[in-house]
Amino acid sequence: MRLKELFVCLIICSVSVFADEVLYKAYGDFLNPQTEEFTRRIDYEFKANDREFDKSGRLTYLSKGDSSFTLSFSLGLLKIHVTRDKGRLQLYTPHNKTLFMSSSSESGFSLASVMTCLEGMDPKLSDDIKTLLSFEKLQNNCDVIVRKNGPIYYIYAKGVMVAEIKLKGSTLDKAKIFFQTGILNLKFSNSKRAYLVYRNSQAKTVVKPSEMDMNRSLTRSLARYIEIRHHEILQPEIKEDVKEGKHGTLRRYKGFNFVYLKGSPYEIGWQHGDFLAAESRRVIDSTLYLMGMVYTIKTGNWFMDKIREAQVRLDKYTPKEYLEELKGLAEGSKIPYEEVHLANYFPALFHCSGFTVKDEKTVDGTLYHGRVLDYMCRIGLQYNNAIFTVEKVDSLAFVNVGFAGFIGSVSGMNEEKISLGEMGGRGEGLWDGVPMPILMRMTLEKAHSLEEAKTIFSTNERTCEYYYIFADGKDKSSTAVYAKPESIEFLDPGKSHEKLPYKVPKCLMIASGSRYESLHNKVKEYELIDDQKAIDLMNAPTASLTNNLHSVLFVPEKMKLWISYAGIYHGAYDEEFIELKLSELLKKDFYLKSN
The missing domain is CATH 2.50.20 (outer membrane lipoprotein receptor (LolB), chain A)
Structure with missing residues (x-):
């Protein structure tokens, strides 16, 4: 130099x-x-x-x-x-x-x-x-x-x-x-x-x-x-690994947490908590505290008082086995039981969509059941996703597409080819019944047929207004459900209802406002729907542009499902859908194989 x-x-x-x-x-x-x-x-x-x-x-x-x-x-x-x-x-x-x-x-x-x-x-x-x-x-x-x-x-x-x-x-x-x-x-x-x-x-x-x-x-x-x-600014790399426990196996793969759980209610709760302690802590903080604070600021009501009031009333209708599972989850994760308990009763404020199509509208008459969950992506639930496959003692095996720290279900399918999807309605404060996610979970564990699913919902006390779609892959049947605390209605494909302005033969569609019109138009547009076109039915604007938290396409007759969770800046509809089979999720090899 x-x-x-x-x-x-x-x-x-x-x-x-x-x-x-x-x-x-x-x-x-x-x-x-x-x-x-x-x-x-x-x-x-x-x-x-x-x-x-x-x-x-x-x-x-x-x-x-x-x-x-x-x-x-x-x-x-x-x-x-x-x-x-x-x-x-x-x-x-x-x-x-x-x-x-x-x-x-x-x-x-x-x-x-x-x-x-x-x-x-x-x-x-x-x-x-x-x-x-x-x-x-x-x-x-x-x-x-x-x-x-x-x-x-x-x-x-x-x-x-x-x-x-x-x-x-x-x-x-x-x-x-x-x-x-x-x-x-x-x-x-x-x-x-x-x-x-x-x-x-x-x-x-x-x-x-x-x-x-x-x-x-x-x-x-x-x-x-x-x-x-x-997390959103630095986008940290998600490590892929496998953990084996006494009552299950965890596999982290492609940003998904696949969790297999087996045993008594307490045992599967404990293993859930042990595997996903950090993720459960984050989900509870997002729902109980972050969203709780937003609720407090918007309404002028202290959220913790409201959720405790709901918990006292909901506990009267919650089967003890689920409270035992929550106890196991708390002890496995080392998160205080009250926080775990209250977070699992977080009011469902979802604005979602769902549909089934089959027969002359689909290739080979296949029954497709789509379920779009729209909720606030900015509170980070998608980063703590969990796809649970559960074999509980004296219950049917099922897959539950959800989030760490939650034992209930809003999207799931069991080994008897019954698939369920929920959509939120109104009526916050009507808590004298079985919590909606627990009622969904009970149905996945007990229903061998569409009629049994209807019976479980009809004979249990229910909380707020909700809409659902149930499907049975064994006979390709499906029904839409309009449930309130005082009444329940079932609507079969092709039938009309005052809440649904359009009808398409052999189809069920539930959505609100312009989303319903978008879904209706897409179904009419397609001559024959296959896997990819069924996934496309869940695209925006059927799904929320910014708050599409997860989307699931069930193919119950084949015990197959396609899953996507929201990303950092895009809804689930714009992220990769991963294909899964319940039969494979029930095998230990799925969790232990090389990434």
Whole structure:
């Protein structure tokens, strides 16, 4: 290297080192002020690259020391304001002007409690966040280079610019963090005047949850939200492996968790929990806490009180064997029984579609039963999917397309070629009956024929309004079901009903609004439907464009099914469908064979 080039290189390196020191000091001074009577403020604004699937959000964090802070968050119509100060924790929801208020100990909801929760959920994620909070660690661990141009510093990782930070004098001013999904804009400010913002005077209603409920709901919902977004941004590689247990086998393959369980109710619950402890924890946090918090914010009702009320009433109608299975699941996963129990009674708010086609509409007259589950993909249930094949003592073997931590069914097929799919209706609060997912599970375990499936649903007490499609591959029969607590109706293919504006001979179709019209038009369009065309019937707009959580095509006469779960940015209809056979899922070789 020539002398001039060497000199230039040394100058650049020295400027980079100097830039690092100035930046580190400004960052350190902001994170660790000399006194707690020093208020720090961070304004976050996230602008998504893809407006179709995400909305811009804003968050303001104002802190006085580590344990006193206010946090304001808005995303579309979802707005909250949280204040923690002087041993009190307050959650204000502007939508319904409700103030939720409880005491809060030192170990209660705080940045430290969220980090501890993340560490327990995902140590790798916790390390990633700690690295992001330390420029030194970021530089050492991620091959980071800092470049300076006036007051602006550019941060490069592996040759790609990941951040742009601006100083005002010797303090932090603004920053931009670049993700695949969008840009996070930050604005920093501080003041020696310590103050926090309250919203008490604006509240029309005051609710006082227990300290444990308040702290746990806020901590776990926020930690789970961070975990889901981390997964979507970094898209971690999913390892494929096999685990053998005393009461079953687990195979992780192509992003699916295939779980074989055999034994008594407690034994299959315990093995389920042992195999999928981490996945069950995430699903429970998504439903019980993250969605529970959304429910609380939207309605002004404390979700944990509502779900406990439902649990007391539903337990009266739930057969003891399923409560034993929940006990096994809790002990196998080491998740508190109450959380497992309540999460399994999470109200089904699905808006789904379903159909059967057969005879002259299909190749060889094959009976196809399609089932589309539409629910919020952004809470990450699809990343914790589980395809259970269960052989319970004194019960029929069945496959249940579901999620870790849930023992009930919304999509399944048994060894007697009976397939079931559920679609949500109305009537939340009508809980004096067998929980819908348990009633579905009971039917899979006991029904040898379509008539027996009808009998099980007719003779048991039912909860809210639901719609179903049942199919029997032995005689290619099927029926649509309209069930309410006080009544039940069965509708055979080709028959008309006031709730269904169109009818197609030898077909059953259930969907809402434009989805029904889309499904109807597609069925009429095809002359002969085969496997792939039947899968295409479940495409958007029959399925939700953004919230198609999973789709299943049952071919019960062949004991075959096609399954797809949603991806990170696409509904299940736009992801790979995998073909399975119940006869193979019941064999140990399926779980042990090489990936």
